[in-house]
Every structure is written in structure tokens, then in C-alpha cells.
Amino acid sequence: MASEKKEIAALLSKYQEEILDAWHRQLIVRSNSLMEIIGLTEAKSFTQGILEHFITLFPLAETENDENKSYREIDDLFSDLSGKMTSQNISPSEIAVFIFSMKEAVFPILQKYIDNKDLSGAIISAGRLIDRFAVNTFEIYLNTREKIISEQQRAFMEISVPVVRVWHRIIMIPLIGMLDSERTQLMMEVMLTALEDTQSKVAILDISGIPVVDTLVARHLITAASAAKLMGAECIITGVRSRIAQTLVQLGVDLGDVVTRTTMSDGLQLALELTGQKIGE
Amino acid sequence: MKKTENNKNPSRAEVWEQEISIYEDIILARQKVKVMMQEMGFSVLAQTRIVTAVSELARNIVIHAGGKGRMSVCEVSKTGKRGGLKCIFEDRGPGIENIEKAMQSGFSTSNSLGLGLSGAKKLCNEFYIESFLGKGTTVTIIEWLP
Numbered sequence: 001m002a003s004e005k006k007e008i009a010a011l012l013s014k015y016q017e018e019i020l021d022a023w024h025r026q027l028i029v030r031s032n033s034l035m036e037i038i039g040l041t042e043a044k045s046f047t048q049g050i051l052e053h054f055i056t057l058f059p060l061a062e063t064e065n066d067e068n069k070s071y072r073e074i075d076d077l078f079s080d081l082s083g084k085m086t087s088q089n090i091s092p093s094e095i096a097v098f099i100f101s102m103k104e105a106v107f108p109i110l111q112k113y114i115d116n117k118d119l120s121g122a123i124i125s126a127g128r129l130i131d132r133f134a135v136n137t138f139e140i141y142l143n144t145r146e147k148i149i150s151e152q153q154r155a156f157m158e159i160s161v162p163v164v165r166v167w168h169r170i171i172m173i174p175l176i177g178m179l180d181s182e183r184t185q186l187m188m189e190v191m192l193t194a195l196e197d198t199q200s201k202v203a204i205l206d207i208s209g210i211p212v213v214d215t216l217v218a219r220h221l222i223t224a225a226s227a228a229k230l231m232g233a234e235c236i237i238t239g240v241r242s243r244i245a246q247t248l249v250q251l252g253v254d255l256g257d258v259v260t261r262t263t264m265s266d267g268l269q270l271a272l273e274l275t276g277q278k279i280g281e
Numbered sequence: 282m283k284k285t286e287n288n289k290n291p292s293r294a295e296v297w298e299q300e301i302s303i304y305e306d307i308i309l310a311r312q313k314v315k316v317m318m319q320e321m322g323f324s325v326l327a328q329t330r331i332v333t334a335v336s337e338l339a340r341n342i343v344i345h346a347g348g349k350g351r352m353s354v355c356e357v358s359k360t361g362k363r364g365g366l367k368c369i370f371e372d373r374g375p376g377i378e379n380i381e382k383a384m385q386s387g388f389s390t391s392n393s394l395g396l397g398l399s400g401a402k403k404l405c406n407e408f409y410i411e412s413f414l415g416k417g418t419t420v421t422i423i424e425w426l427p
Contacts, residue, residue: 153305178304178307178308180304211311211332212311212329212332212333212336213333214333214336214337214340214397214400215337215393215394215396215397215400216336216340216393218394219393219394242326243325243326243329243330244329246326246329246330247326247329247330247333247404250330250400250403250404251333251337251396251400251403251404252386252396252399252400252403253394253396253400
């Protein structure tokens, strides 16, 4: 069987050009949109690489797997292919068609040059390897997708903390999303630096954009307020809605000396008073 | 506490489960509970209370159980009368040595306010905690529709 497989591999290698031509014709017919996006030249480099690996891998026993160097190489090739296609929003089914259409290029060659008695065996083995290629690309496609998702998640978590200078010696920091320790660290740094740079006396932290105010958020707010106090500045927390107030009371959180207001405008009013300023009437 | 639900109405026994291992999972858990409560017709205040409790309990899994736990949420009904929402937080963490102490306000083994567990208890209608050293902790909370 092994020697037969070698013969088949030699046969495929001999008719490589013919197979590639047939494959490209298939691609143009069956996945026109994909070819339009990646272009024939690029498609050719992939088909050629895949066929070369196919010929190398075909004579190997099927039990021999991922340890093999050729398998790793083809994994790289597939991840390149999948990565390119994922970034261009090509659907996984189109990628699958790309691989499966190889069958229609390889099988006719086998039919043409292999005796009837060996033909079914050869087709089964070739089909199995192509299936395996397709499964590989699909796995790699999924991995690429997952990587993109987790990167986006990270980017989303890192939305920076903006500082708004609302008035002379008054800064405002709108807080949004989840206040985890990293974000809080960033918020503290940004706030303290801004207090120093602008010589501000009041920092307004607006928590309207924080969906859930739990004990962790409360602790962070208390810490921020006491840090501001050390710099001789006052911290006003705005955006404390009634349901948040009730929840905090039930939680048993004591915001103690932290000054809070329901709305931003109340907070600003207080800030103006604290800095001895007035908006002209 | 048995894990099987004594749900009288099997058609509503849909259980939603989620692994809690990283901070992002806490966000997902909160969002899921919020959406379910909205659909069930809880008031905004009740939603805020329970979502806050979920936030505390889910974070306990991330911080104290090393992210080895899960949350399951389902609708329950009390002899067919009132509907309610039940959330179970199970973890395979180290367990709590002294539950009474852990339930006290201000007690904390991490650098927190120490109000998470005691606060969560105050935020919901029913609260059950069970813990085995070396095995893990299970917290169940139920909120009934008014």
C-alpha cells in the first residue's frame, strides 16, 4: 500500500500543472467572489503550496500526524490563507469551497491514470487528506476569529479616561464601563496628574456611565477622593441616581466624606462655590 | 442544598449557565441577569439591586476561587403563584473557613471593603450559602416578583 501511495504521489507530481489548471478553473466557477477579492495570483500561490504539501503528505501513513514537519508547514500555510481571508471578511464556507474544489482537480487525474482496481482506494485516501486540510483551515479560521475577538475585547477595556477641563480650576472625568483595577489605576493617575497640571481644586467624577456600582466601584471612588484630598483638592461624585443610592445603602457602603450629587449640573454648581467662582448672570 | 430544581413548572425550567473565570465574565453575567429581569418584569430598582449582588458574588469567584466556578440562572415559581429569579454561584475554590465571620460587614481577606457577601445578602429576598473547606462554596440567591 505504501509503495502504491508513493506511485500515486509521483503521478500527481508529474501532472501538477494539469491539476493546478483544473483547480483554478474550478475556483473561478465555484467561488467567483472569493477570487475577485484575493486575486488569481495570490490564489495560485496558495493552490501551489497546498498541492506541494499534498504530494509530500500523501505517501505518509495516516497515523503519522501533527508531529511531522510537513504538517506543521502546511499549518503555517493554512493560517496564512485563513488569516488573509478572515481579515477580508470571507466566509468560512467560501474557504471550505476553496479547499474542497481541489477534489475536482485531483480526482480526474486519478481516474485517468490509475487502474480500476486501485482507483477507489486512491480516491478514498486522497479525499481523506483533502477533508483533513479543510478541517485544518476551519480550525485555524476559528482561532483567527477568536484572536480578533479577544483583541477587540482588550481594546474595548482600554478605552482611555478623558479629562475635561470644564472651568477654571475645575476638571471633570466621565467614567464609563466597568471599573476594574487597571482602569481605576489609570483613572487615578489621570486625575492626579490633571489636578497637578491644571492647578485645579475640584475634580468631578461622573459615574452616570457605570452600569453597576458595587462595593469595588465604591472602594475605588473612596480611594480616589482621599487621594485628591491629599493634594488639597475636593472630589465630587456626580451621577448618583436614586436606585444606586438605595443599593449602596443596602450594601452597607458608607461613602462618608465623599461629596456626591445626583446631576452633573449640581456638581458643577458646587464646584464653582468651592472655588469661589460664579458664572455671570 | 440539592442542585436539582424543585421547579413546579417544567416549561420554564430553562437554566442558563456560564463559567466565571475572568473579569469579563462578570460583565456577561450581569448583562444576562439584567436582561432576564427586564423580561420578567422586575422594577428598575430590583434589577439594580440584584445585578449589584450578582456582580459581588461573581467577583468573589474570580478573586477568591481563582476563577474556578460558574453561575447558573433560572426562573422559579412558588407553588405556581409568584415568579422569581434564582441565581446559583458555585465554585471549586478553597471554601470559607468561618461563614459567620465572612458574612460580617467589614470582614475581608482581600483588600476590599468587606461588604460583598453581607451586602449581597441584604440586596436580595433569599440568600443561602454553603461551603466546604477544600471543596468550594455555593451561594444561591432568589428574588421574587412583587
